[in-house]
Amino acid sequence: MKKLIMALAMTVGLATSAAADYTLIVPQAPGKGTSVWGEIIAKNLEKFLGEPVVVRHIPGARDIPGFNKFHNDLRFDDKTIMVAHGGNGVSYLLDKVDYDYYYYELIG
Numbered sequence: 001m002k003k004l005i006m007a008l009a010m011t012v013g014l015a016t017s018a019a020a021d022y023t024l025i026v027p028q029a030p031g032k033g034t035s036v037w038g039e040i041i042a043k044n045l046e047k048f049l050g051e052p053v054v055v056r057h058i059p060g061a062r063d064i065p066g067f068n069k070f071h072n073d074l075r076f077d078d079k080t081i082m083v084a085h086g087g088n089g090v091s092y093l094l095d096k097v098d099y100d101y102y103y104y105e106l107i108g
Helices: 001-021 033-049 061-074 086-094
Strands: 024-025 054-055 080-082
Touching: 001 080, 024 033, 024 061, 033 054, 061 086
Parallel strands: 024 054, 024 080
Antiparallel strands: none
């Protein structure tokens, strides 16, 4: 019984620490320019946050699906951040998107 409780405690501890990681959303497929930039940002953020930063790619046309997903579902999670670039502003001006720059702060 003692071993079972220890195993359960260790499993919960691992799940909790994994859930505590930061997630950096990159609205492109791996290997594209913003994706490479996102990997560099994630590695540098880890130094300042003291926690791992996991990169999650949400690819799609003109980055719109990834940015919309972040805006609609993920932006209120304090441990989820997103990398964006000037092209996202073009999409904001020319395409039908869910996001609005009014809701965001530039951090770098």
